[in-house]
Every structure is written in C-alpha cells, then in structure tokens.
Amino acid sequence: MPKPHVPKLAVWKFASCDGCQLSLLDCEDELLAIAGQIEIANFPEASSAIVKGPYDLSLVEGSITTPHDEERIHKIRKMSKYVITIGACATAGGIQALRNFKDVNEFISLVYARPHYISTLSKSTAIADHIEVDFELRGCPINKSQLLELISAFLHNRKPNIPNYSVCAECKRRGTICIMVSKGVTCMGPVTHAGCNALCPSYNRGCYSCFGPKETPNAASLSRWLLEQGVEKEELVRIFRGFNANAEPFRKESEYYEK
Amino acid sequence: MKNKTLKIDILARVEGEGGLKLKISNGIVKDVQLKIYEPPRFFEAFLRGRDFREAPDITSRICGICPIAYQLGASQAMEEICGVKVEGQLKTLRRLIYTGEWIESHVLHAFMLNAPDFFEAGSVIHLAQVYPEVVKNALRMKKAGNEIMIVLGGREIHPVNLRLGGFYKVPKKRELRALLEEIKWSKQAAVDALMFISKFEFPEFKQNYEFLALSDPDEYAILGGRLVSNCGINLPVNEYDNCLVEEHVPHSTALHSHLKGAGTCLLGPLARYNLNFEQLTPLAKETAFNAGLGRHCYNPFKSILVRMVEVIYAFEEAERIIEAYEEPGSPAIEVKPRAGTGYGATEAPRGICYHRYTIDDNGIIQDSKIVAPTSVNQSRIEKDLWDLVQANVGLTDEKLKFFCERAIRNYDPCISCSTHFLTMDIERD
Ligand code: SF4
Ligand code: SF4
Ligand code: SF4
Secondary structure (H helix, E strand, O other): OOOOOOOEEEEEEOEOOOHHHHHHHOOOOOHHHHHHHOEEEEOOOOEOOOOOOOEEEEEEEOEEOOHHHHHHHHHHHHOEEEEEEEOHHHHHOOHHHHHHHOOHHHHHHHHOOOHHHOOOOOOOEOHHHOOOOOEEEOEOOEOHHHHHHHHHHHHOOOOOOOOOOEHHHHHHHHOOOOHHHHHOOOOOHHHEEOOOOOHHHHOOOOOOOOOOEOOOOOHHHHHHHHHHOOOOHHHHHHHHOOOOOOOHHHHHHHHHHHO | OOOEEEEEOOOOOOEOOEEEEEEEEOOEEEEEEEEEOOOOOOHHHHOOOOEHHHHHHHHHOOOOOOHHHHHHHHHHHHHHHOOOOOOHHHHHHHHHHHHHHHHHHHHHHHHHHHHHHHHOOOEHHHHHHHOHHHHHHHHHHHHHHHHHHHHHHOOOOOOOOEEOOEEOOOOOHHHHHOOHHHHHHHHHHHHHHHHHHHOOOOOOOOOOOOEEEEEOOOOOOOOOOEEEEOOOOEEOHHHHHHHEEEEOOOOOOOOEEEEOOOEOOEOOHHHHHHHHHHHOOHHHHHHHHHOOOOOOOOOHHHHHHHHHHHHHHHHHHHHHHHHHOOOOOOOEOOOOOOOEEEEEEEEEOOEEEEEEEEEOOOOEEEEEEEEOHHHHHHHHHHHHHHHHHHHOOOOOHHHHHHHHHHHHHHOOOEOOOOOOOOOEEEEEO
C-alpha cells in the first residue's frame, strides 16, 4: 500500500515583525494536532529541521524591500503548490511602506551612519506585486482562527470561509454600539476588511484599519464625513497611511488629501 | 591546519534573520561577525511627522513577540514630555499586561526555541514526541500568559487597548479574577518546568559579563527604573545616550550598541537576575536554588533556567496584582501635547528597550530613537562566540556550528526588533 501523502508546509519571512508567523505558534491548543497532520517542513523560526521542497503550502509573511528578496520570492513560488500571504506586510507592504511616500535615501541617512552599507529598495511592496498568490490573509497581525481555517481549507481542497465584508458588519453582529455615531470617535470600520470581530470598537476605540481595505471600500465617502466632523486633512492623510498605507484604495485616498 | 570554509545558511529558532561568519587561523580565532540581514524597516525615520498618540501602536510593529515593550516604552516617553505620570491601578495594570508578555515570550523561548537544543531535537514538535506532558504543560503556561494579554489588551499580538495615559477600557474585577485559576495552576507548572530543565546537561562555560538592567527600589524592575550595572553604572534613563553608543558596522543592518569606553555589556534575564535577585519572590528564589542556580549566574547556557525563574515570578506577580485589583475610576489620564523631549525604558523579556522622542506643540513627532535589546547584546554575543569557538576550536565544523547556534539562541535574539540576523561561514587557515 502506498503511504498517504502528508502535506508539507513552509513558512517564509520577508520584512516583518514576525507577529503573523507567531500566530501559528500561538495556536497552543491546536499546534500539536496540526503537527500530526501536516509536515512542518520549513519553519526556521520554530524548527532547525529543514526539509527540502517542493512544498504543498507556503505561508509568506513580510513585504519585499530588498533586491535579494525580490529574487527570493520567485524561487518560493516555483517550489510551492499554493502560496498564501499572511498579514498586512505581505498583502499591502506593511507599515514599512511608509517609505513609499518619501525619499528612501533620506530615510537611510536618518537611521544609519554609513548609508552605503545598506541595500534596500525605494518601495516596500506586497508579495502579489511580484508573484501570483493563491490567497491573501489580512490583518496586522492575522487572526489565528482564520489562519487555521485557511490551512485546513487548502489542505482539503475546499474554498476557505473568510468573509470579505467590513468591520462595521462585525460590530452589528456582536452588538457593539457604533462609537462613531454614539461618541464621535474616528473609526475606519466602514472601509476595513472584517476578520478581527470588531475588536477595537469593543474596547471603546476607533478601528485603525490593521486589516486593511475591505472589497470595494468607499474611502472617499468616509473622508468627506470625517472632514465634516472636523478632522484635519493632515490627520486624514495619516489615518489612511497606517499599516496598509500601500493598499491601493488607501494610498489613493491619502495622496488625494496630501495635495 | 588546513584551509577550510564552512557555512551556516540560516540560523533557526530565532526571531528574524541573520548569519554568522568565523575566521580561524592556525587554531586561533581571528574574527567573529554576527550578521544581521533582516531588511531595514526605518521606524525611526517614518515616525517623524506622525502624531505622538500613534507611537505606541506603530512601534509595537517593530516586534510581534514583545509589542508591550514598545507600546509602554513609547507611552512613558510621551507622558514624560507632557508632564503626565501614570500611577496607581493604571500603572499596576500595565505591569500586569507586561507579566503576560514575559510569560508568553519566556515560555516560547525556553520550550519552543531553546529546549530542543539540549536534546539535539529540531523543534518543539520533536521534543513533544519524547516528552508529551512537558510540552503540553508548557503550551498551557504560554497560553495563560497570552490570556492575560488578551483580557487586558484585546489580543496577544499587537494589543489594541493600550494608549498614552493608560487604557481605552479597564477590565472588570471578575474578568481578571477569571484568570486566577489558570495562573495558579501555571505557577506550579512553572516550578515543575524549571526543575525539569535543571536536569539538562549544561556546557561548562563562564563569561565575565558587565550586566546592565533597570533597577527599581520598590520592585523587580519591569516598567522602569534606573540604569544599573555591576560595574558602577547608576544613572537615570535620560542619561542612556551618554552611557550607550550605537555604531554602524558593515556586516549587519542592525546597529551595534555598546557601553561608552567600556565595551560590551549584557542585557536581559541574566542581567536582571544578577542585579535584582533580592526582589524576586520567595518561591522564585527558592526554586532557583533547588534548580542549582547560585545567587549569581555567569553561564549563558543557563539563561534558560533564569527565564523560567522569571516565569515563576511573573505568575506570582500576576496573581498578586489581580487579587489586589480595584477598578480605577477612569481608564486613562488625558495626555495633552506640549513641545519637548522625553525618555522611556522598560525591561522587555530580552532586556532594556529604550525610547527617546521629541515632539512639537501639536504633538507631531520631530525625532525618535529606539534601541532594542538585541542591538546592545549583539556585540556581547560576538564576544561569547569568540570565546566559545576558541575554547572548542578542535571540534568538527559541524559540531562547532551547532555550538554557535546554541550560544546565539541562549540570547533569544529578537532579530526583527533589532531591525537593524543567520548564515554561518567558517574560514579556517
Ligand atoms: S502584518 Fe503586522 S503583525 Fe504581521 S508581520 Fe507585518 S507588522 Fe507583523
Ligand atoms: S464603531 Fe466603527 S466599525 Fe463599528 S459600526 Fe461604527 S463605524 Fe463601523
Ligand atoms: S477594529 Fe480595526 S484596527 Fe482594530 S483590530 Fe479590527 S481591523 Fe484592526
């Protein structure tokens, strides 16, 4: 009898804080069960035992910011059946994409005494800007139950159940009173992708969009509303320029109000 | 000896990316270069022009393992500028969430990253095949740490509930009390785990460290204190820049920090243990002695024991805080911007994490400096490696490589946070 195929999982890191891959190690209750069903073949942060590719599923964390990484991501695509990006860094360039709006050489000389030692790209970009990806999981950090759902969906060849409505819909679902309406707090919920179960509003703070834009967000309408509430243009630019600054709808919106 | 080159391509079980280059000539170590190739992310640059209230959330993204260190360091620096002092229950709640981070990070390191080294196991998964109960209990302790972070912060990675002046929402008494049972179980589990680890075989290796840690007369320092060393340093945090200097070396994107004039120093659990031991709880001290630790510890391979001593301490501290908790009247003190420069430093699991900001009257950040513990420890790691390789120069390259990796992992180097780590090259001639 042929041995059953044990799928091979690889986890890759680019420019990031490691928070998204840490989500996998934070699955304390599920970790050993996952390890029983799939082979953790390449996960340097957690294991020094590295099994050669090809891999069934590659999880990619982090954004592309160096010439070397630009090349590395293509190699990963070639050895992976499915590539899933995890987190705002990998799906939108992350917080480090704030460089995209400035002169990176100025940044280098601000931080490093000897700029010529540093090799970096002028922009921080999403993985999908370089290769074809099979799914993008949002969040900064990602939500670990969504990660587990995704891994199991891909390994069983079914469609992952990851909703694409807004954080507002999650507020309604959990019965949180809208803090934008009731307290006048600035909230990005209307344009933000669901996935966190409307966490911030439940802690009395506005959403700062760590999950990035939902599908077809009406950013212009939110901006107009916020301006009417007395939010200054500079602040509006900063609001859209957070952990998903380089996601197209947010980038365009921030550039519009920068002028 | 023959000319030889050996290469370690990626250092596993550390946070972030880096490599190591060794040069050995006729049995004498000539050069050790710890290489950090973590791509630079430029936090200090893009913080300029941001609102001072955004600093805790933005800087937390420097590191997913110790976001609280960044959130609280940045908050304290901003509060200092604006003349606000967070005290009482709000300060205690900050200490509580920090114990959660210590537990989660220390247990992750001790069991998932460091312990496999003592068994030549590749990972915690392999370890779990031999000691399933031990690993299960470790995961449960780690989860207890994460639960503290979730209740107080909303989530364990990049919590959303911390702000300048305090919190967005403070927990109800019963929400915290609900954690007690698991914390009490975990406290005992941590004692057992330390005793289990104490039976590991530790390489004989002793280093002459200058330890640097925060020290607070009232408690085992976590949230702040004075910069204190075993070689006479005793300074307020705002003197940090006069004490430690950063240097940019060609082989690393991480800036190297070291003591002005004196050279390398060591931050983190060993430093805290050696400097602030008296302030640990009786149970933590007693278990430390039972585990064979002396009053002082100079063997970096034993830092895993010290981490577990701190885990016991953190569980006890969490229990104490929760039992004494009274809900504060307001979740935060208002922090109004005013122009100035402020300093913040806290004890992250890996050591002192330092922040300095300058803001204008509108609260817009003009300048920032953030020094993660790994950038200070980096040159100390190189020194350890130098001595370790020299003492074991006769070993095969393969064994030497494993020894070096272990030595580096002792430090729990957080490479993404040093933003500023591992491939290994050995050149012998
Ligand atoms: S998306 Fe956020 S949590 Fe994930 S790696 Fe990037 S900075 Fe870290
Ligand atoms: S609080 Fe924010 S996310 Fe919730 S309903 Fe209101 S706008 Fe939407
Ligand atoms: S509410 Fe918004 S900012 Fe808060 S966790 Fe959810 S997506 Fe992120």
